[in-house]
Amino acid sequence: MSQEIEMSSQPSQVEQGPTAQQISDRFSPLYEEFQQNDLWMKGERPLLAHYTSVETLEKILKNEELWLSNPLFMNDLDEMRFGLTRGKAFFDQTDLEKTCGLDSATAALLRTDFNNLYSEYESKHALNVYVLCLSMHAADNTDGILSMWRAYANNGAGAAVVFDTGAIKTLIDDSPLVLTQVRYASTADRLQWLERKVADWCAIVAKGNIPQHMLYVPAYWLFHVILGFALSTKHIGFLEEHEWRLIYMPDRDRNKLLTEKFDYIVGSRGVEPKLKLKIAPLDGAISQFSFSEILHSILLGPSISSPLASASVFRMLEKLNKEYLKSKVHSSTIPLRHAWPI
Template sequence: MEPSPEMLRKFMIFNPLAFERYNEMKSSGRRFVHYSTSEAAFYMIRSNRIRLRSSAVMNDFMEIEYGLTCLVRSWRGDNGALLRSTIDGMFPGTSEELAKLFDTWSPLFKEDTYIACLSEHENKEDDLGRLSMWRAYGGPSGVAVVVNPKVFLSVSEALSAFTSPVAYLTQDEFDTEFKRVVDNIVMTRDFLIGEGKQEFFNYLFQAFRSAVLCTKHPGFAEEKEWRIIYAPQYNKSELIERSVELIRGSPQIVYSIPFKDYPNKDFEGAELPKLINRIIIGPTQFPEELRAATVVLLEEANVPDAASKVVISSIPLRQ
């Protein structure tokens, strides 16, 4: 489904950086890629679903805290003061309500957020993959699952989850982006008042939530990450399944999104035969054996031309 002009306008007002990244990704022709261990890739294909894991067990356990710290500092600074005076002038008492609601929810941003990570994939990476990602996520036998981007960039309410680009920002850069949102609100004040307080409040709170969940230290910028985000206490979906899985020897609660289309809800392109573009076998001791097994998995999943879609990276990385 194509978003309405009003929806696009509000997206541009409250999430200008993400709006630009979405448009750039759509026009670039790039795909997404999920770097993982071969075990995780095996589970994904065989089970026909992708797992979302708690943000508390992500590689960089400070990720959520970093975004939260950036937002709090901006809120307490000059730009935050300007935002508070602006929104209270539009809807009296809004800044206090927003602060109270945010304080209530902020502990759950880590405790009740489940994430699957994707990276932008360049055409030039089709044969080798990306060395830094093999090192970070491949383990002794890494696999990169390259997927077509359509379903991740679509507008649909089929699942109570959303896909967002990650912003790699210093505090000063975060302040600049925060100020962009404030300026946008000032410039569109009459339009936003006409939309009503609740609509305005919901969009601003969601912008704050996204800023916390999708801001990372600029040292990670080479990952070019996008996140699939689900928070069951915030917005539960009957289509996303909870289970307890053993991951690297540790039991964890995970939520799984089936690779299934919901055409009546404008959610298409998620089924494996259409979703998988190619698979790159990373540096490993037995690459030919892993490739052969992966081809069989894809054939069992009815992915067409499976053998032509699985390649072995020739990067000479020692594990």
């Protein structure tokens, strides 16, 4: 998690209290669990499949870009909202005076700082958070996963684009794009995790000596721990998806590297915001790689796996000047076909 807590201006005399960075360092253990489970930062470079429609496959190949979706318009809305609303509820229900040993005035200021962060995120950033959902993929798997075909690829009549994240050799610190593995747990376990994190946070606050004008620092940490949880956890029932998420975090995009890529589509649910992300290097966000390197394979769904369908995809690749991808096309052999009417 970004730890750019802005340093307060220093007076000419020697300051007796702790600095903003010193206070921030106290709260960094709250994020250790995320770091310990961050396989990407530990150097793991998995194959990740994006299951989609054939129409979207054509757009990905033609434009060499991916369209990230806003969580508010995704079927994971309830899962993502769960973390934010429940985390805030635990904070709201906490007796800060008693649990953190604060006087009423300090507790009120701390609540205000946290609520301001929460409100600012809802009003300024929530609409501009974008996510691309991917599924961990085995190198020798040319069939794909049946449940993924059914749920995300037109009931098997779609395609999957498999990306080799090993093509990304260098990580860029504080990139507005974050790639993270989703963690799964039951509702009870997730609630317990949130409750424990709020309690751990209170224990750090209780150690005291945080000036009132720096209460935004602990508020910042608690909010971003809750946000990280909301964006990277799901109910255990989704475990077989083995999901990873590419997340665009607008509050990290201080140089506005991707704001010009904000766009929209008009679909069955009305106007939906999108982020059109080129599959290409981007200074300050994505290190060097080539399109041919990162595109590992293309899987055709089991409902369109006939020789004719493969030949048609080859024709598409020829027209898109991407004949070099033909050897990367595989047809799923899962025996799934569209049901015939009785």
